[in-house]
Amino acid sequence: MPDEQRRRESQVPRQYGRSAEAEGYRKLYRTARWRRLRERQLSDAPLCQWCLESEIVTEATEVHHATPHRGSEELFWNGPFVSTCKPCHSSRGQREDLGQVTQTFGADGWPVA
Numbered sequence: 001m002p003d004e005q006r007r008r009e010s011q012v013p014r015q016y017g018r019s020a021e022a023e024g025y026r027k028l029y030r031t032a033r034w035r036r037l038r039e040r041q042l043s044d045a046p047l048c049q050w051c052l053e054s055e056i057v058t059e060a061t062e063v064h065h066a067t068p069h070r071g072s073e074e075l076f077w078n079g080p081f082v083s084t085c086k087p088c089h090s091s092r093g094q095r096e097d098l099g100q101v102t103q104t105f106g107a108d109g110w111p112v113a
Contacts, residue, residue, distance in 0.1 A: 024071070028076055049082050062089035
């Protein structure tokens with residue numbers, strides 16, 4: 001594939017098969033209101049709450065909807081929210097959103113109830 005074509009294709013956002021409904025609420029993440037809410041959450045809880053369950057101190061950089069909003073603007077704006085680090089949000093957060101079981105382990109290696 002020519003370099004020019006590869007560059008053009010890499011600039012096209014991939015939607016990963018999102019539904020039209022999902023595309024509708026994804027725009028909420030780009031609003032000033034969400035940025036303010038996100039900053040307030042990270043200011044109030046600056047450490048990854050999931051890492052802390054394992055007694056690991058990690059800076060939170062992401063805000064996760066503890067209750068999946070599934071397009072509900074009420075849940076989207078009012079939470080509850082969890083401050084997380086990027087790795088936790090990318091793995092555990094997505095598994096929770098998909099309804100998959102997650103298990104947390106403590107610093108001693110034993111499962112946390």
